[in-house]
Amino acid sequence: MSDKNQLEQEVERLLTRQENFYKSQATRSFAFRMKQLERLKMSIMHHEQSVIDALKQDLGKHETESMLMEIGIIYQTIGKMVKNLKKWSQPKRVKTPIFMWPGKSHILNDPYGKVLIIGPFNYPFQLIMDPLVGAISAGNTAVVKPSELTPNVSKVIETIITEAFDEEYVSVKLGDVETNEALIAGDFDYIFFTGSTNVGKIIAESASKRLIPHTLELGGKSPAIVDTTVNIRNVARKIVWGKLINAGQTCIAPDYLLVHEDIKDELVSEMKHAINVYYGINISENDQYGKIVNKRHHNRLSQLIDEHQDHIIAGGAYDEDSRFIEPTLVYLKDDEYKTSSLMKEEIFGPILPIITYQTLDEAIDITQDNPNPLALYIFSNDDINKDILLTHIPSGDVSINNVLLHVANSNLPFGGLRNSGVGNYKGKFSIETFTHQRGLYESPNWFDMSIHRAPYTASFTNMIKKVLT
Numbered sequence: 001m002s003d004k005n006q007l008e009q010e011v012e013r014l015l016t017r018q019e020n021f022y023k024s025q026a027t028r029s030f031a032f033r034m035k036q037l038e039r040l041k042m043s044i045m046h047h048e049q050s051v052i053d054a055l056k057q058d059l060g061k062h063e064t065e066s067m068l069m070e071i072g073i074i075y076q077t078i079g080k081m082v083k084n085l086k087k088w089s090q091p092k093r094v095k096t097p098i099f100m101w102p103g104k105s106h107i108l109n110d111p112y113g114k115v116l117i118i119g120p121f122n123y124p125f126q127l128i129m130d131p132l133v134g135a136i137s138a139g140n141t142a143v144v145k146p147s148e149l150t151p152n153v154s155k156v157i158e159t160i161i162t163e164a165f166d167e168e169y170v171s172v173k174l175g176d177v178e179t180n181e182a183l184i185a186g187d188f189d190y191i192f193f194t195g196s197t198n199v200g201k202i203i204a205e206s207a208s209k210r211l212i213p214h215t216l217e218l219g220g221k222s223p224a225i226v227d228t229t230v231n232i233r234n235v236a237r238k239i240v241w242g243k244l245i246n247a248g249q250t251c252i253a254p255d256y257l258l259v260h261e262d263i264k265d266e267l268v269s270e271m272k273h274a275i276n277v278y279y280g281i282n283i284s285e286n287d288q289y290g291k292i293v294n295k296r297h298h299n300r301l302s303q304l305i306d307e308h309q310d311h312i313i314a315g316g317a318y319d320e321d322s323r324f325i326e327p328t329l330v331y332l333k334d335d336e337y338k339t340s341s342l343m344k345e346e347i348f349g350p351i352l353p354i355i356t357y358q359t360l361d362e363a364i365d366i367t368q369d370n371p372n373p374l375a376l377y378i379f380s381n382d383d384i385n386k387d388i389l390l391t392h393i394p395s396g397d398v399s400i401n402n403v404l405l406h407v408a409n410s411n412l413p414f415g416g417l418r419n420s421g422v423g424n425y426k427g428k429f430s431i432e433t434f435t436h437q438r439g440l441y442e443s444p445n446w447f448d449m450s451i452h453r454a455p456y457t458a459s460f461t462n463m464i465k466k467v468l469t
Contacts, residue, residue, distance in 0.1 A: 134430025
Protein backbone atom coordinates (compact mmCIF):
# COMPACT_ATOMS: atom_id res chain seq x y z
CA MET A 1 0.00 0.00 0.00
CA SER A 2 1.36 3.43 -0.93
CA ASP A 3 1.95 6.10 1.69
CA LYS A 4 -0.75 8.21 0.04
CA ASN A 5 -3.35 5.44 0.27
CA GLN A 6 -2.37 4.73 3.86
CA LEU A 7 -2.78 8.41 4.78
CA GLU A 8 -6.18 8.56 3.11
CA GLN A 9 -7.35 5.46 4.98
CA GLU A 10 -6.11 6.90 8.29
CA VAL A 11 -8.05 10.08 7.63
CA GLU A 12 -11.16 8.09 6.67
CA ARG A 13 -11.01 6.03 9.87
CA LEU A 14 -10.51 9.16 11.98
CA LEU A 15 -13.43 10.93 10.33
CA THR A 16 -15.67 7.92 10.87
CA ARG A 17 -14.91 8.07 14.60
CA GLN A 18 -15.52 11.82 14.69
CA GLU A 19 -18.75 11.43 12.72
CA ASN A 20 -20.03 8.90 15.24
CA PHE A 21 -19.05 11.11 18.17
CA TYR A 22 -20.70 14.15 16.61
CA LYS A 23 -23.90 12.21 15.93
CA SER A 24 -24.02 11.22 19.61
CA GLN A 25 -25.00 14.89 20.25
CA ALA A 26 -22.30 15.17 22.93
CA THR A 27 -20.78 18.32 21.44
CA ARG A 28 -24.00 20.34 21.43
CA SER A 29 -24.60 21.19 25.08
CA PHE A 30 -23.26 24.50 26.37
CA ALA A 31 -21.90 22.77 29.46
CA PHE A 32 -19.84 20.38 27.34
CA ARG A 33 -18.45 23.14 25.12
CA MET A 34 -17.43 25.35 28.03
CA LYS A 35 -15.79 22.43 29.79
CA GLN A 36 -13.74 21.68 26.67
CA LEU A 37 -12.64 25.31 26.39
CA GLU A 38 -11.45 25.21 30.00
CA ARG A 39 -9.62 21.94 29.33
CA LEU A 40 -7.88 23.53 26.35
CA LYS A 41 -6.86 26.56 28.39
CA MET A 42 -5.49 24.41 31.22
CA SER A 43 -3.48 22.30 28.80
CA ILE A 44 -2.02 25.41 27.16
CA MET A 45 -1.11 26.84 30.55
CA HIS A 46 0.56 23.57 31.50
CA HIS A 47 2.71 23.68 28.36
CA GLU A 48 3.09 27.46 28.08
CA GLN A 49 6.87 27.44 28.47
CA SER A 50 7.17 24.69 25.87
CA VAL A 51 5.22 26.84 23.41
CA ILE A 52 7.53 29.80 24.11
CA ASP A 53 10.64 27.64 23.66
CA ALA A 54 9.32 26.13 20.42
CA LEU A 55 8.48 29.55 18.96
CA LYS A 56 12.02 30.65 19.78
CA GLN A 57 13.48 27.60 18.05
CA ASP A 58 11.35 27.82 14.92
CA LEU A 59 11.02 31.58 14.41
CA GLY A 60 13.38 33.26 16.86
CA LYS A 61 10.45 34.85 18.69
CA HIS A 62 11.19 36.59 21.97
CA GLU A 63 9.18 35.43 24.98
CA THR A 64 7.34 38.76 25.24
CA GLU A 65 6.36 38.66 21.58
CA SER A 66 5.19 35.07 21.95
CA MET A 67 2.98 35.98 24.89
CA LEU A 68 1.68 39.13 23.21
CA MET A 69 1.03 37.80 19.71
CA GLU A 70 0.50 34.06 20.16
CA ILE A 71 -0.39 32.72 23.61
CA GLY A 72 -2.02 35.68 25.36
CA ILE A 73 -4.44 36.21 22.49
CA ILE A 74 -5.71 32.65 22.94
CA TYR A 75 -6.21 33.07 26.67
CA GLN A 76 -8.23 36.20 25.95
CA THR A 77 -10.19 34.47 23.19
CA ILE A 78 -11.11 31.53 25.41
CA GLY A 79 -12.11 33.80 28.30
CA LYS A 80 -14.36 35.94 26.17
CA MET A 81 -15.89 32.91 24.48
CA VAL A 82 -16.74 31.23 27.80
CA LYS A 83 -18.30 34.46 29.04
CA ASN A 84 -20.45 35.02 25.95
CA LEU A 85 -21.02 31.54 24.54
CA LYS A 86 -24.68 31.19 25.49
CA LYS A 87 -25.56 34.69 24.30
CA TRP A 88 -23.78 34.23 20.98
CA SER A 89 -25.01 30.69 20.32
CA GLN A 90 -28.59 30.53 21.52
CA PRO A 91 -31.45 30.68 19.01
CA LYS A 92 -32.37 34.20 17.99
CA ARG A 93 -36.03 35.07 17.68
CA VAL A 94 -36.87 37.23 14.66
CA LYS A 95 -40.03 38.95 13.48
CA THR A 96 -42.73 36.93 11.79
CA PRO A 97 -44.85 38.54 9.01
CA ILE A 98 -48.46 39.13 9.96
CA PHE A 99 -49.79 36.68 7.37
CA MET A 100 -47.78 33.90 9.13
CA TRP A 101 -49.20 34.58 12.60
CA PRO A 102 -49.57 33.07 15.16
CA GLY A 103 -46.38 31.24 14.24
CA LYS A 104 -42.91 32.11 15.54
CA SER A 105 -39.57 32.42 13.73
CA HIS A 106 -36.04 31.77 14.98
CA ILE A 107 -32.49 31.53 13.65
CA LEU A 108 -30.64 28.47 14.95
CA ASN A 109 -26.84 28.20 15.07
CA ASP A 110 -26.28 24.59 14.04
CA PRO A 111 -22.71 23.22 14.11
CA TYR A 112 -21.47 21.90 10.80
CA GLY A 113 -19.97 18.70 12.20
CA LYS A 114 -16.43 17.65 11.33
CA VAL A 115 -14.12 20.65 10.87
CA LEU A 116 -10.64 20.69 9.33
CA ILE A 117 -8.27 23.48 10.43
CA ILE A 118 -4.99 23.97 8.55
CA GLY A 119 -2.56 26.49 10.01
CA PRO A 120 0.40 28.52 8.67
CA PHE A 121 3.99 28.88 9.85
CA ASN A 122 4.11 32.58 10.73
CA TYR A 123 1.93 32.50 13.84
CA PRO A 124 1.85 28.73 14.14
CA PHE A 125 0.28 28.55 17.59
CA GLN A 126 -2.27 31.37 17.50
CA LEU A 127 -3.57 30.61 14.02
CA ILE A 128 -4.32 27.00 14.91
CA MET A 129 -5.77 27.66 18.35
CA ASP A 130 -7.95 30.66 17.52
CA PRO A 131 -10.09 28.89 14.91
CA LEU A 132 -10.07 25.75 17.09
CA VAL A 133 -11.65 27.75 19.91
CA GLY A 134 -14.34 28.83 17.44
CA ALA A 135 -14.95 25.30 16.17
CA ILE A 136 -15.25 23.88 19.70
CA SER A 137 -17.47 26.73 20.86
CA ALA A 138 -19.83 26.19 17.94
CA GLY A 139 -20.26 22.50 18.80
CA ASN A 140 -18.11 20.80 16.17
CA THR A 141 -15.45 18.13 16.22
CA ALA A 142 -12.09 19.11 14.71
CA VAL A 143 -8.93 17.87 13.07
CA VAL A 144 -6.06 20.36 13.15
CA LYS A 145 -3.01 20.32 10.88
CA PRO A 146 -0.18 22.60 12.07
CA SER A 147 2.51 23.77 9.66
CA GLU A 148 5.36 21.38 8.91
CA LEU A 149 7.66 24.42 8.59
CA THR A 150 7.50 24.98 12.37
CA PRO A 151 8.05 21.42 13.62
CA ASN A 152 8.80 22.28 17.23
CA VAL A 153 5.60 24.27 17.65
CA SER A 154 3.63 21.56 15.87
CA LYS A 155 4.86 18.92 18.32
CA VAL A 156 3.82 21.06 21.29
CA ILE A 157 0.39 21.63 19.74
CA GLU A 158 0.05 17.86 19.35
CA THR A 159 0.93 17.38 23.02
CA ILE A 160 -1.51 20.07 24.19
CA ILE A 161 -4.44 18.72 22.19
CA THR A 162 -3.72 15.05 22.89
CA GLU A 163 -3.69 15.74 26.63
CA ALA A 164 -6.88 17.81 26.49
CA PHE A 165 -9.10 15.80 24.14
CA ASP A 166 -9.95 12.35 22.88
CA GLU A 167 -9.08 11.79 19.22
CA GLU A 168 -12.72 11.20 18.31
CA TYR A 169 -13.41 14.80 19.37
CA VAL A 170 -10.30 16.87 18.52
CA SER A 171 -7.31 15.36 16.75
CA VAL A 172 -3.95 16.52 15.40
CA LYS A 173 -2.34 15.33 12.18
CA LEU A 174 1.32 16.16 11.63
CA GLY A 175 2.98 15.83 8.24
CA ASP A 176 3.90 17.52 5.00
CA VAL A 177 2.12 18.31 1.75
CA GLU A 178 0.92 14.71 1.32
CA THR A 179 -0.81 14.90 4.69
CA ASN A 180 -2.49 18.15 3.64
CA GLU A 181 -3.68 16.53 0.42
CA ALA A 182 -5.11 13.52 2.27
CA LEU A 183 -6.92 15.77 4.72
CA ILE A 184 -8.31 18.07 2.05
CA ALA A 185 -9.68 15.03 0.22
CA GLY A 186 -11.42 13.88 3.40
CA ASP A 187 -15.16 14.05 3.97
CA PHE A 188 -15.16 17.12 6.22
CA ASP A 189 -18.20 19.29 6.76
CA TYR A 190 -16.18 22.52 6.94
CA ILE A 191 -12.62 23.57 6.07
CA PHE A 192 -10.78 26.49 7.66
CA PHE A 193 -7.44 27.35 6.05
CA THR A 194 -4.87 30.01 6.84
CA GLY A 195 -1.95 30.36 4.44
CA SER A 196 -0.94 31.44 0.97
CA THR A 197 -3.32 32.49 -1.78
CA ASN A 198 -2.01 29.79 -4.14
CA VAL A 199 -2.72 26.97 -1.69
CA GLY A 200 -6.01 28.62 -0.75
CA LYS A 201 -7.14 28.39 -4.37
CA ILE A 202 -6.36 24.67 -4.43
CA ILE A 203 -8.38 24.12 -1.26
CA ALA A 204 -11.25 26.24 -2.55
CA GLU A 205 -11.38 24.25 -5.78
CA SER A 206 -11.37 20.92 -3.94
CA ALA A 207 -14.00 22.07 -1.44
CA SER A 208 -16.22 23.63 -4.09
CA LYS A 209 -16.33 20.43 -6.15
CA ARG A 210 -17.89 18.72 -3.13
CA LEU A 211 -19.85 21.79 -1.99
CA ILE A 212 -17.98 21.91 1.33
CA PRO A 213 -18.27 25.36 2.95
CA HIS A 214 -14.92 26.92 3.81
CA THR A 215 -13.08 29.93 5.16
CA LEU A 216 -9.80 31.06 3.63
CA GLU A 217 -7.54 33.45 5.55
CA LEU A 218 -4.91 34.39 3.00
CA GLY A 219 -2.67 37.42 2.48
CA GLY A 220 -1.72 40.01 -0.08
CA LYS A 221 0.10 43.28 -0.46
CA SER A 222 -1.30 45.47 2.32
CA PRO A 223 -0.46 49.14 1.67
CA ALA A 224 0.29 51.83 4.23
CA ILE A 225 -0.68 55.24 2.84
CA VAL A 226 0.64 58.38 4.55
CA ASP A 227 -0.47 61.92 3.74
CA THR A 228 1.00 65.25 4.86
CA THR A 229 -1.35 65.84 7.82
CA VAL A 230 0.21 63.28 10.16
CA ASN A 231 2.60 63.27 13.10
CA ILE A 232 5.54 61.83 11.17
CA ARG A 233 7.44 60.42 14.15
CA ASN A 234 4.39 58.53 15.42
CA VAL A 235 3.66 57.14 11.97
CA ALA A 236 7.26 55.99 11.55
CA ARG A 237 7.25 54.13 14.86
CA LYS A 238 3.96 52.39 14.15
CA ILE A 239 4.90 51.29 10.64
CA VAL A 240 8.32 50.03 11.72
CA TRP A 241 6.78 48.04 14.57
CA GLY A 242 4.07 46.54 12.36
CA LYS A 243 6.52 45.68 9.60
CA LEU A 244 9.27 44.15 11.73
CA ILE A 245 7.41 42.16 14.36
CA ASN A 246 8.01 38.46 13.64
CA ALA A 247 10.70 39.59 11.17
CA GLY A 248 8.02 40.78 8.75
CA GLN A 249 6.31 37.38 8.55
CA THR A 250 2.84 38.70 9.31
CA CYS A 251 -0.01 38.38 6.83
CA ILE A 252 -1.33 41.84 7.74
CA ALA A 253 2.06 43.58 7.96
CA PRO A 254 2.41 46.76 5.88
CA ASP A 255 3.74 45.30 2.63
CA TYR A 256 4.67 48.58 0.97
CA LEU A 257 4.57 52.26 1.86
CA LEU A 258 2.94 55.03 -0.16
CA VAL A 259 4.01 58.41 1.21
CA HIS A 260 3.42 61.93 -0.08
CA GLU A 261 6.61 63.13 -1.73
CA ASP A 262 6.78 66.24 0.48
CA ILE A 263 7.37 64.21 3.66
CA LYS A 264 9.23 61.17 2.31
CA ASP A 265 12.70 62.17 3.50
CA GLU A 266 11.55 63.06 7.00
CA LEU A 267 9.50 59.88 7.33
CA VAL A 268 12.42 57.72 6.17
CA SER A 269 14.72 59.44 8.66
CA GLU A 270 12.28 58.77 11.49
CA MET A 271 11.86 55.14 10.40
CA LYS A 272 15.62 54.59 10.50
CA HIS A 273 15.66 56.09 13.97
CA ALA A 274 12.78 53.86 15.08
CA ILE A 275 14.60 50.74 13.85
CA ASN A 276 17.62 51.69 15.96
CA VAL A 277 15.45 52.44 19.00
CA TYR A 278 13.65 49.10 18.78
CA TYR A 279 16.51 46.79 17.87
CA GLY A 280 19.79 48.68 18.26
CA ILE A 281 22.67 49.00 15.83
CA ASN A 282 23.73 45.33 15.89
CA ILE A 283 20.34 43.90 15.03
CA SER A 284 21.68 40.45 14.16
CA GLU A 285 22.72 40.04 17.81
CA ASN A 286 19.40 41.21 19.24
CA ASP A 287 17.37 38.27 20.58
CA GLN A 288 14.18 40.32 20.35
CA TYR A 289 14.37 40.34 16.54
CA GLY A 290 13.03 37.23 14.83
CA LYS A 291 14.44 35.03 12.12
CA ILE A 292 13.06 33.76 8.82
CA VAL A 293 11.30 30.41 9.10
CA ASN A 294 13.66 28.43 6.84
CA LYS A 295 16.45 28.79 4.30
CA ARG A 296 14.15 28.59 1.29
CA HIS A 297 12.19 31.64 2.40
CA HIS A 298 15.42 33.33 3.49
CA ASN A 299 16.92 32.84 0.04
CA ARG A 300 13.81 34.25 -1.60
CA LEU A 301 14.12 37.42 0.50
CA SER A 302 17.88 37.74 0.07
CA GLN A 303 17.39 37.50 -3.69
CA LEU A 304 14.95 40.43 -3.53
CA ILE A 305 17.59 42.41 -1.64
CA ASP A 306 20.26 41.53 -4.20
CA GLU A 307 18.00 42.65 -7.05
CA HIS A 308 17.51 46.06 -5.43
CA GLN A 309 20.99 46.92 -4.19
CA ASP A 310 20.93 50.26 -6.00
CA HIS A 311 17.64 51.20 -4.33
CA ILE A 312 18.38 50.30 -0.69
CA ILE A 313 18.35 53.31 1.63
CA ALA A 314 18.63 51.39 4.90
CA GLY A 315 19.68 47.85 5.87
CA GLY A 316 20.26 45.18 3.26
CA ALA A 317 22.41 42.75 5.24
CA TYR A 318 21.54 39.08 5.61
CA ASP A 319 23.00 35.79 6.82
CA GLU A 320 21.76 32.44 5.58
CA ASP A 321 23.09 30.30 8.44
CA SER A 322 21.23 32.27 11.11
CA ARG A 323 18.28 33.02 8.79
CA PHE A 324 18.76 36.73 9.50
CA ILE A 325 17.42 39.47 7.25
CA GLU A 326 18.18 43.03 8.32
CA PRO A 327 15.30 45.52 8.30
CA THR A 328 15.57 46.93 4.80
CA LEU A 329 14.05 50.07 3.28
CA VAL A 330 13.95 50.22 -0.52
CA TYR A 331 13.10 53.42 -2.38
CA LEU A 332 11.38 52.91 -5.72
CA LYS A 333 11.33 56.29 -7.42
CA ASP A 334 9.15 57.44 -10.29
CA ASP A 335 7.66 54.40 -12.07
CA GLU A 336 10.18 51.82 -10.86
CA TYR A 337 7.49 50.11 -8.83
CA LYS A 338 5.88 48.93 -12.07
CA THR A 339 8.76 46.57 -12.84
CA SER A 340 10.11 45.83 -9.36
CA SER A 341 9.90 42.23 -8.18
CA LEU A 342 9.09 43.62 -4.73
CA MET A 343 5.71 44.73 -6.06
CA LYS A 344 4.78 41.48 -7.81
CA GLU A 345 3.81 39.41 -4.77
CA GLU A 346 3.51 39.56 -0.99
CA ILE A 347 6.98 40.10 0.50
CA PHE A 348 6.44 38.34 3.85
CA GLY A 349 9.69 39.58 5.31
CA PRO A 350 11.38 42.69 6.77
CA ILE A 351 11.78 44.50 3.44
CA LEU A 352 9.69 47.64 2.89
CA PRO A 353 9.38 49.25 -0.56
CA ILE A 354 8.76 53.00 -0.36
CA ILE A 355 6.92 54.79 -3.16
CA THR A 356 6.05 58.48 -3.30
CA TYR A 357 2.90 60.05 -4.69
CA GLN A 358 1.68 63.57 -5.40
CA THR A 359 -2.10 63.08 -5.37
CA LEU A 360 -4.42 60.60 -3.69
CA ASP A 361 -5.62 59.48 -7.11
CA GLU A 362 -2.06 58.49 -7.92
CA ALA A 363 -1.76 56.53 -4.67
CA ILE A 364 -5.07 54.79 -5.32
CA ASP A 365 -3.99 53.82 -8.84
CA ILE A 366 -0.83 52.21 -7.47
CA THR A 367 -2.79 50.07 -5.00
CA GLN A 368 -5.08 48.88 -7.76
CA ASP A 369 -2.19 47.24 -9.59
CA ASN A 370 -2.53 44.43 -7.03
CA PRO A 371 -5.53 42.32 -5.87
CA ASN A 372 -7.56 43.40 -2.85
CA PRO A 373 -5.26 43.44 0.21
CA LEU A 374 -5.94 41.74 3.52
CA ALA A 375 -5.42 45.05 5.33
CA LEU A 376 -5.39 48.73 4.42
CA TYR A 377 -3.50 51.22 6.57
CA ILE A 378 -4.42 54.89 6.27
CA PHE A 379 -2.40 57.53 8.08
CA SER A 380 -4.16 60.88 7.93
CA ASN A 381 -5.82 63.51 10.08
CA ASP A 382 -7.94 64.69 7.16
CA ASP A 383 -11.45 63.18 7.21
CA ILE A 384 -11.95 63.77 3.49
CA ASN A 385 -8.72 61.95 2.64
CA LYS A 386 -9.71 59.06 4.90
CA ASP A 387 -13.10 58.72 3.23
CA ILE A 388 -11.62 58.87 -0.26
CA LEU A 389 -9.13 56.09 0.49
CA LEU A 390 -11.72 53.98 2.32
CA THR A 391 -14.20 54.11 -0.53
CA HIS A 392 -11.70 53.65 -3.37
CA ILE A 393 -9.50 50.84 -2.01
CA PRO A 394 -11.34 47.61 -1.15
CA SER A 395 -9.63 45.44 1.48
CA GLY A 396 -10.31 42.76 4.04
CA ASP A 397 -10.05 45.16 6.96
CA VAL A 398 -8.79 48.68 7.70
CA SER A 399 -6.81 50.43 10.41
CA ILE A 400 -6.59 54.22 10.45
CA ASN A 401 -3.53 55.78 12.10
CA ASN A 402 -2.29 52.43 13.36
CA VAL A 403 -1.28 48.96 12.18
CA LEU A 404 -2.15 45.36 13.07
CA LEU A 405 -4.26 46.23 16.11
CA HIS A 406 -7.62 45.68 14.42
CA VAL A 407 -6.97 41.94 14.59
CA ALA A 408 -6.68 42.13 18.39
CA ASN A 409 -10.27 43.38 18.76
CA SER A 410 -12.49 40.30 18.88
CA ASN A 411 -15.54 42.55 18.52
CA LEU A 412 -14.48 43.07 14.90
CA PRO A 413 -14.59 40.41 12.17
CA PHE A 414 -11.22 39.52 10.69
CA GLY A 415 -10.95 38.26 7.14
CA GLY A 416 -9.95 38.94 3.57
CA LEU A 417 -11.61 39.84 0.31
CA ARG A 418 -11.31 37.70 -2.83
CA ASN A 419 -7.56 37.02 -3.28
CA SER A 420 -6.86 37.91 0.34
CA GLY A 421 -9.48 35.55 1.70
CA VAL A 422 -13.04 34.29 1.93
CA GLY A 423 -15.06 34.64 5.12
CA ASN A 424 -14.05 35.92 8.54
CA TYR A 425 -13.85 34.97 12.21
CA LYS A 426 -12.91 36.19 15.75
CA GLY A 427 -15.19 36.40 18.78
CA LYS A 428 -18.89 36.00 17.97
CA PHE A 429 -17.99 35.93 14.26
CA SER A 430 -16.24 32.59 14.90
CA ILE A 431 -19.57 31.19 16.09
CA GLU A 432 -21.17 32.41 12.86
CA THR A 433 -18.33 30.95 10.80
CA PHE A 434 -18.47 27.48 12.33
CA THR A 435 -22.27 27.17 12.37
CA HIS A 436 -24.99 26.98 9.78
CA GLN A 437 -27.57 29.71 10.36
CA ARG A 438 -30.71 27.61 10.12
CA GLY A 439 -34.07 29.27 9.69
CA LEU A 440 -36.93 27.89 11.79
CA TYR A 441 -40.65 28.68 11.51
CA GLU A 442 -43.03 27.01 13.96
CA SER A 443 -46.79 27.21 13.66
CA PRO A 444 -49.14 25.99 16.41
CA ASN A 445 -50.76 22.67 15.61
CA TRP A 446 -54.22 23.88 16.58
CA PHE A 447 -54.24 26.67 14.00
CA ASP A 448 -54.87 26.13 10.29
CA MET A 449 -55.32 29.02 7.91
CA SER A 450 -56.47 27.63 4.57
CA ILE A 451 -57.18 30.88 2.74
CA HIS A 452 -53.82 30.79 0.95
CA ARG A 453 -54.46 27.38 -0.60
CA ALA A 454 -56.25 26.54 -3.83
CA PRO A 455 -58.90 27.06 -5.03
CA TYR A 456 -58.13 30.79 -4.93
CA THR A 457 -60.92 33.34 -4.71
CA ALA A 458 -61.03 36.77 -6.32
CA SER A 459 -61.30 38.40 -2.90
CA PHE A 460 -58.11 36.66 -1.72
CA THR A 461 -56.26 37.72 -4.86
CA ASN A 462 -57.29 41.34 -4.33
CA MET A 463 -56.30 41.15 -0.68
CA ILE A 464 -52.76 39.88 -1.32
CA LYS A 465 -52.26 42.57 -3.95
CA LYS A 466 -52.95 45.17 -1.29
CA VAL A 467 -50.97 43.46 1.49
CA LEU A 468 -47.90 42.51 -0.51
CA THR A 469 -47.40 45.67 -2.59
